[in-house]
Amino acid sequence: MDCILRYSYEFIKGFVYNRGVRGFEISLDEVLGKAESILKDIPLCDRCLGRMFARLGFGFSNRDRGLAIKRILVMLFYEAILRGDTSRLEEFKSIASNIGSEALESYRRLFNSTFEAPQCFICRGLIDKFIDDVSFRGLKLLMHYGVRRFLVGVRVDKNILEAEENLVLKYNLKYSESIKREIKREIGKSIQAKSSLTVDFINPEAVLIVEFPSSNIELTIASIIVKGRYWKTGRLISQAYWPTIGGPKYYSIEEALHSITKLMGAESIVIHAAGREDVDARMLGSGRPLILEVKAPRNRNVDFRVLEESVRSNSNGLIEISLEDYTRRELIRVYKEESKIKTKVYKTLILVEDAIGDNDIKLLEETFKNSTILQKTPLRVLHRRKEVTRKRKVHEIKCKAVTRNLIECLIKTSGGLYIKELVTGDQGRTKPSITEILNKNAKCIELDVVSVEAP
Ligand SMILES: [Zn+2]
Structure with a gap:
């Protein structure tokens, strides 16, 4: 040798x-x-x-x-x-x-002669060019969407996969890897080498799906999930867009957030809030915890303060949001489930049929201290919710007389207690109620949510 x-x-x-x-x-x-x-x-x-x-x-x-x-x-x-x-x-x-x-x-x-080399049996001589070409186009696409952390997914023609599998079996090639794995790694490496982008297996901002040998590329952009809070400083505003034939029924938070969709070049935005207030109730004080899911954003790197300001000016100050941090999708489920048991404080203005005195106020505060309320599904929502009787807690009520017939109450509760029905009694379907305890018809004429505990 x-x-x-x-x-x-x-x-x-x-x-x-x-x-x-x-x-x-x-x-x-x-x-x-x-x-x-x-x-x-x-x-x-x-x-x-x-x-x-x-x-x-x-x-x-x-x-x-x-x-x-x-x-x-x-x-x-x-x-x-x-x-x-x-x-x-x-x-x-x-x-x-x-x-x-x-x-x-x-x-x-x-x-003393030459030969013509036949095409590779597995890749037909395409793989090197494929890796170069797809990495180049893939990188362009990822940069277009401002992606910094990505993952590569690969689809390979099934005849090629079969040919490779048969070869591995026939020669018992224990040390081989699949063409899919190689393409995935090589394209990832190549894009990383040409840019400051990095492959991220755990939490990628986008998945680049490449198809061999067709060279088709698809990009799946991961949503951006941000947690924060919202405030509703006006009444007759719904949380979700509420379409009717003549246009939306109310101005909505969803509509106010269109400015974020625009600034981030996103496909859409989904609001996952910890519960919702009535359309005619304001959301003040602590604001309501929410998670924003920004789908397929083109611009991932927008300053939260710029987004907040855009919502404020887009809604003429009716809606305000504060964005706190990026978060994970799993938290959406937690917000939905746990918001039901979290503490909320409401401020309500109650009109009472007859004049009320100091004793009435004392009676209300004492009766509702750490009380349990049995509430049948309110008549006003019965057309869309099934009839059940719920047990809810009122921790405390603080009342103040505004005029002889008008009292302002702060009500601290947990769970989804319907406050308007707690006031009226809903024809005996909510027990006890303010109407029942005062033995005078009472009605909620203004309702604000002033505090919602975060899940
Ligand atoms: Zn080959």
Whole structure:
């Protein structure tokens, strides 16, 4: 064995023994023997051959692996042929074109002719160009959407996958990896090398789906999830857009948030709030906790303060929001479920049919201190909710007479207690009620939510 051959032999032994140390029984003859058998059978490009031995060694690409193996094979053939081994000469003649360009020079010297290399059996010679082309276009697309952390997903034509699987099974190629895995890794690496973008397996901002060999690219942009709070300083404002034939029934928070959709170049925004107040109730004080889901934003890096200001001016100050932090999708479920049991404080202006005195106020405050309310589904929502009787808590009521017939009450409750019905009694469906305790008809004429505990 001459010097260069011995050197390459050592190189390839290096990655074979690497693996051996980690518990795999594998010999150099096995690697070269399998590679030779495969190439006698079918043509493979450097990368596709290297991929059959992908788990051997680190720090080089499958193309490097395939190239190393092919060169060694050619060197061994040439050495044997020079020694006068005629059967190796015949074998080399039949395998050379499947090896491809690495065998060309030796072939020319031995046979004084040349050959046309057939297309790679697995990738049809497309994979290198595919990786270059798709990484370039993928990077452009990711940058267009301002994505910094991404993930690559791969779809491969099923005939190609089948051909590869059959090859792996036929030659028992324990050290191979799939073409999908290679494409995924190589495109990720290539995009990272050309930019400041990074691959993120846990929380990517976008998933780039690439299709081999068609080169189709799809980009799925992850929503941005932000938690914050909202305030409603006016009445007759709904939380969700409320369409009717003649236009929206009320101005809505959803409408006010269109300014965010615009600024972020998003597809849409979904509001996940911790409950909702009646259309005619204001949301003041602490504001109501909410999570905003900004879908498919083109501009991911907008200052929260700019977004808040845009909502304020878009709604003429009727809606205000404060955005606190980015959060995870899982929190949406928590907001929906836990908001039902969290503490809320309401401020209500109550009109009472007859005059009320200090004793009435005292009676209300004492009766409702840590009280349990049994509330049947209110008549006004019965058309859209099924009839049930709920048990709710009132922690405390504080009242103040405004005029002889008008009292202002702060009501601290937990859970989804209907406050208007707590005042009127809803024809005996809410017990006890302010009407019942005062024994005078009472009606809520203004309602504000002043505090909502965050989940
Ligand atoms: Zn190939």
